[in-house]
Structures are given as structure tokens and as C-alpha cells.
Amino acid sequence: DAKTTQPPSMDCAEGRAANLPCNHSTISGNEYVYWYRQIHSQGPQYIIHGLKNNETNEMASLIITEDRKSSTLILPHATLRDTAVYYCIARSWESNFGNEKLTFGTGTRLTIIP
Amino acid sequence: KAGVTQTPRYLIKTRGQQVTLSCSPISGHRSVSWYQQTPGQGLQFLFEYFSETQRNKGNFPGRFSGRQFSNSRSEMNVSTLELGDSALYLCASSLGGTGGMNTEAFFGQGTRLTVV
Numbered sequence: 440d441a442k443t444t445q446p447p448s449m450d451c452a453e454g455r456a457a458n459l460p461c462n463h464s465t466i467s468g469n470e471y472v473y474w475y476r477q478i479h480s481q482g483p484q485y486i487i488h489g490l491k492n493n494e495t496n497e498m499a500s501l502i503i504t505e506d507r508k509s510s511t512l513i514l515p516h517a518t519l520r521d522t523a524v525y526y527c528i529a530r531s532w533e534s535n536f537g538n539e540k541l542t543f544g545t546g547t548r549l550t551i552i553p
Numbered sequence: 554k555a556g557v558t559q560t561p562r563y564l565i566k567t568r569g570q571q572v573t574l575s576c577s578p579i580s581g582h583r584s585v586s587w588y589q590q591t592p593g594q595g596l597q598f599l600f601e602y603f604s605e606t607q608r609n610k611g612n613f614p615g616r617f618s619g620r621q622f623s624n625s626r627s628e629m630n631v632s633t634l635e636l637g638d639s640a641l642y643l644c645a646s647s648l649g650g651t652g653g654m655n656t657e658a659f660f661g662q663g664t665r666l667t668v669v
Contacts, residue, residue, distance in 0.1 A: 473657070482557070482643050482660030483596070526596075539584045539647055539658060540609050543596035 440542045441466040441529035448548040457514040459547050461527030464508040470531045472503060473541070474512045476523040476549075483526065483543075486512065522551045555580065557646050557661035565667045571632040574664045576644030578625050584608075584649025585627035586658065587619060590641040602627055603649045634668045641665050 444462040451457040463472065473488040487494055487501045489510075494501045500513040514521055526546040558577040566572050578585050586609075587599040598611040602621035621627045625646075631638055642665075645658040 480641075480663075482645075482662050485657040485659060488657060539586050539601045539603070539645075539649055539656075540598050540611075541586075541588075541596075541645075541658060542598065543588075545595060 440531050440540075441470055443527045443529055443544050445525070445527050445544060445547045447545065448550070450550050450552050451514075451517045452552050453519060454516055457517040457521065457549060457551070459512040459514075459525050459527075459549065460509065461512070462509045463527070463529045466507050466529050467531065470529045472501065472507075472510050473528040473530050474499070474501065475526045475528065475541070475543075476521075477526070477546075478520075478523045486525075488530075517549075517551045519551050519553065522549060524548050557644055557659055559642075559644050559661035559664050561664060562662065563665050563667075565669060566634050568634055568636060568668055570634050571630065572634060572666060574629045574631075574642055574644075574666075576627045576629070576646070576661060578627070578644075578646030579659055582646040582648055582659075583625055584647045584656075584658075585621055585625065586645045586647075587627070587629050588643040588645065589613075590643060590663070591637075591639070596643070599629070631666075636668050639666060639668045 474486040475483040477483045489501045503510045524546040584603045586601040590596045601609040605621045616632045619629045641663045643663045645660045647658040648656040
């Protein structure tokens with residue numbers, strides 16, 4: 440799986456959009472970009488994933504650049520409960536075998552400021 | 554529907570003992586993965602089971618083992634515990650598709666193991 444690089448920490452004001460960047464310059468064609476977050480002492484929570492098109496769900500939006508070398512997770516209206524460590528993961532897909540392994544980096548610690 | 558259930562939530566063991574942790578996946582999910590989380594090493598993949606077979610394995614010593622039952626429930630065993638095995642052990646379940654499916658994993662709350 441391709442290595443991902445994220446800033447170690449970010450702050451965002453409550454009610455504003457939080458934009459979390461991720462660099463994955465060596466990503467290959469069969470690798471998806473996944474985002475998880477982990478609130479203190481809880482299990483990671485799935486947020487969203489995509490391959491090359493932008494994706495949106497009830498939690499967030501994922502913007503992937505055209506060359507797929509970077510992406511941005513957007514939390515449109517951040518609340519205090521969004522304070523967590525956010526992990527960007529590149530996960531390959533082996534079509535005949537499957538691959539459930541997630542390789543976590545150090546993530547971005549996002550703090551929402553009241 | 555019910556989420557991923559891990560038992561016990563907390564455990565204290567003595568060096569040299571062994572421990573068994575349990576994970577019940579979401580109903581219908583056939584893949585169960587295990588992760589270890591420590592302050593120093595972060596979240597690390599241990600192994601994954603799918604339909605009772607170990608399908609993928611991380612870089613951990615043989616003291617760490619697991620198994621999966623026909624109902625997809627999984628257990629993880631650590632023998633000859635060391636102080637460094639103190640960690641949060643997380644289990645994740647997913648559909649575990651093959652042949653082109655790509656599925657997300659859902660994590661349990663973890664078992665916090667302390668070795669003294």
C-alpha cells in the first residue's frame with residue numbers, strides 16, 4: 440500500500456469547514472483512499488473512501504486530485520465532537536483475493552475550537 | 554444492527570501468562586481483522602481471517618495467534634505475555650468481498666490489555 444503523509448495536527452473553529460489534506464504521491468491505480476477517525480480511546484470509525492471521483496456522504500466529502508497524488512477530507516460544519524485523530528489510508532485491492540488490511544499512519548490530530 | 558463486540562473491555566495479566574480476546578463481528582460479515590495500538594507504534598495490523606482461514610498476517614511474533622469460527626466470531630491469543638504487549642487490541646469486521654468488491658471495516662471498542 441502506498442505511503443500517505445498528513446500534517447500532525449490542525450485546529451478548526453466550531454461551525455467552520457475542516458479541510459484535512461493527505462498526500463499519497465506514490466498511489467497506484469488499484470489503490471483506494473480511505474479515511475477513518477479515532478476519538479480518544481475508541482475504535483476507529485469509517486468516514487469515507489474513493490478511487491478517483493469525488494465522494495460525499497452524510498459525514499464528509501472527499502476530494503481527490505485528478506492525478507490522484509493527494510486528497511482532502513472536508514467536514515462541512517465542524518462540531519466539538521469532530522475532535523479526533525484522522526487517518527488517511529491508501530488501500531490496494533487484489534481482485535482475486537481481497538485485502539482487508541488497513542495500514543495506519545500517524546494521522547492528523549484535529550482539534551475543534553469553540 | 555448490532556456493531557462489533559469485543560470482550561472483555563479491560564484485562565490485567567501477569568508477565569508469562571497467556572490471554573484470549575474475543576470478537577463478534579457484525580451479522581453477515583465474514584472477515585475479521587485484529588490490530589494492536591500502542592502509544593509508541595500506533596495502530597498495527599496483526600492478522601485477518603475470512604471464512605475460518607487466515608488470509609493475511611502482519612509482522613508479529615508467533616506468540617500472537619488467532620482463529621475464526623464458523624459463525625465468523627474470532628478469538629485472538631497471546632502466549633507468554635511480555636510487558637510490551639500492553640496495548641489496546643482492536644477488532645474490525647467487514648463483508649470481506651472477493652472478486653472486485655471493496656468494503657469498509659467497522660471497528661469494535663477494543664480490549665485494553667495491561668501486562669504487569
